Amino acid sequence: MENYDLVIIGGGPAGLAAAISAKDNGIDNILIIERDKELGGILNQCIHNGFGLHTFKEELTGPEYASRYIDMALERKIPYKLNTMVMDISEDKTVTAMNHEDGMFEIKAKAIILAMGCRERSRGALNIPGYRPAGIYSAGTAQRLVNMEGYMPGKEVVILGSGDIGLIMARRMTLEGAKVKVVAELMPYSGGLKRNIVQCLNDFDIPLKLSHTVVDIEGKERVKAVTIAQVGPDRKPIPGTEERYTCDTLLLSCGLIPENELSRGAGVKMSPVTSGPIVNESLETNIEGVFACGNVLHVHDLVDYVSQEAATAGKNAAAYIKGERSNSGEKEIPITCEGGVRYTVPSSLRPALMDEKLTVRFRVGDVYKGKALCLYYNDKLILKKKRPVMAPGEMEQLDLKKEDLLNTPDLSKVTIRIEEA
């Protein structure tokens, strides 16, 4: 069995940034395992621009952003295996993987970084009634067909869900000659970025219907029509509001789910809110030496934040491997979320093991206008930050300072809460 200091599962933006950071922090014996035929992950099919504003102060396309990190990994000569599927991770950090050259093989790792990304919510999981013809695609599948294979999955399109991939695909399909008739969104607000609504829908006069959902799919072989209806506050369709759209394609952009089957198999504890691992300040899971970052941890809106988070995971994994981080019974302080904050990553912290600054990322459960984000150490208000608007589709973050935490006597909890401004 081959031994590695660090095995990184996934060669997308998270895996690449984690590997680069680990290498820069002194770890040489690294292996990135990627299931696709190239590094870069889902960025390779995201050919729109807007990536990298925070990291590179430029608007890059997905492949451009990916290539920057791929180049950094190649410069550092970080080993990787392509077309390789990880089949199993055991609690003792043995990774079983398979490809067509090496067959099925086991490797032993001192530390593992989980960076497998996420998948799209399927039609089945949405429980949309109707027929099951061809022509129903998750937005990402359509994106792959159009952008990677060069084929159009349909001519007349209805989109359910106003997540960013759905919005991006509305524009993409339009520019390639399709007619996008409507985007329906179950919630009273869009899950996508404002910029995408303007530049992907408004630019092309594509209507966005909030508080609407698909109530019927017609067509036995191929989609022939889709009926949408308005929903009430209970998100149930309101009879009499049905509108039928003839179309040959229904794209679904209804949320992303971290892909944690491997993590669960290894015994990693999951958060029911994020569907990702529960991690501490080091982005370390309940299994010592197993770290997580990127969309497998929680779904991000911006790849820049994925890269930042992954770099933190890589650095902490390096420290763990080098034995710089003794787990000598440091108490884990829980980070609790209240008043509309749905979760935080991380969900606990050990001040002594932190860097000088810890970025805590989270999402809110509703649209909040003119409120404030408040940070408490025990019951002491540390920070009150006015936020003109917060929405579930936009990840929020607060920076916690190590010094402040260490200076709080008997620190037993950290709280993040939405309050009146």
Added chain:
Amino acid sequence: MVKELTCINCPLGCSLTVTLEGDKVTEVKGNTCPRGEAYAKKEVTNPTRIVTSTVRVAGGTKEMINVKTEKDIPKGLIFDVAGALKGVTVSAPVAIGDIILKDVCGTGVNIIAAGNVPLR
């Protein structure tokens, strides 16, 4: 003339009302910050966009390559620019920044590769 816009600078998404006299902006209302005003002025007088797309590659490790306009082009030309790529096939290898199409639709802007496709 009065135009309604949604500001894209932040999630707030202010509804902007822009008053024009001829092609000169006389008033912007509804914005919360100065960025909104700047956006509104640009958007009503000279709206521009980056256009991204894909074209086929011959002899490469991939079928398609990501391409984009090197700079913003006028919003009104989006479809013309996309259409200009119809039937375009490039030969591998292609690297980020390679010019795919010069001066697309007379905009003075080149279409460049936004991905790498090595030889098969």
Added chain:
Amino acid sequence: MYDAVIIGAGVIGSAIARELSRFDLNICVIEKDEDVCNGTSKANSAIIHAGFDAVPGTLKARFNVLGNRMMDTISKELDIPFKRCGSLVTCLKGQDRSELEKLLKRGEENGVTGLKILNRDEILEIEPGVSDEVEFALFAPTGGIVCPFNMTIAYAENAFTNGVNFMLNTEVTNITKENDHYKINTLNHEDGNKDVLETKLVINAAGVYADKLNNMVSERKLHITARKGEYLLLDKEAGSTVSHTIFQLPGVMGKGVLVTPTVHGNLLVGPTATDIEDKEGVNTTAEGLERVSKMSGLSVKNVPLRQVITSFAGLRAHEDSDDFIIGEAPDAKGFINVAGIESPGLSSAPSIGVYVSELVEEMLKPNKKADFNPIRKGILNPETLTLEERNKLIKEKPAYGNIICRCEMVTEGEIIDAITRPLGARSLDAIKRRTRAGMGRCQAGFCSPRSMEILQRETGMSIYKIGKNGPGSEFVVGKNKEI
């Protein structure tokens, strides 16, 4: 001239074809869809019933019990995943225990062995997943679960390798009797060609359309109603919610739904029962799915409905007489009906296959084939191999080292096998039914473009012909910018 034409390549038609392939006969199976197992056989409860439900003396009772007994042999010969997981009919607080006794008595009369009524403690010992309301249950150890796709496809493949001809994408438009034989008019859905076949015998195994075919030649009219059943399929993570098939006694909310593990480790909940007009009406409805969700909780505790990965509907072929109709139409010699095969049809398929082949044997007195091979090998599942075996396989055939469907861990090797074997897959659904690629939690989001590519490469099919489920269901409509 064919000796026999079987209309319909569902589990019944395929089982009959396989049993008839033991004889020196010229046989053809005609199927209107692009693949075998595309109607009722693909959308049902996937249960091998013990046989206590049908009224003693009916064909349903007889063939169910016989079929159930045959499953051990058939599943071995044809390499079909089958498990006798046992079933429980639950009786809730306030329900009449004597209903269980009636079922027990009925079952014993039908010849079902091992039936037993259990009290709550006894139930909890073998099935801790039942709801708090369950007081008693009828336990049937012979009840089982099967992969209905595999079962149908295995029968068809074995028939094919033993010389039966299959005409797929071919619809029967008319049947006429000519003196001592029949003329069958057909329409090919792929190329639009019309054709006429001649055959001594017709075996009508056309599922919900069996009445239509019967009524073309017989004055003894049949009437089949399509009875829709809606189901929810749950993720494998929910597969261990129960370990037996859990039925419900009919209650105040009407006929119950079942909750069962599937042979592949998922959890299946359903069905509803709604009579509909449209014989192709396999759409699910909001009401139906909600009913299934609600009802499942009556007998099973904590059904994790958040883990639904897909929903589907199937149509049972319910004949007005309420029993199977098997045998020669009284006024149409040589026209054998196998009609009204609703539940327990899947369980009865093995015995119906044998019975119908005996009918044919009597009529045509054929010779047995010396070279009949009863064995069919299923698609090799690498997960069943040892590490050494698996690595040897990958060395020989590297495609077995490429995972295509990451949810179900299906390799390229298995997909190639599904495409290149007898009656090979020509659509993504056909690949799915044979290999499970695309059947997992992402519902083919990731693997469909890759499966399309493999299908195109292995068959030379045009990308524009590759569909979900035959002509009209193609996935792509043109190249970018050229639609």
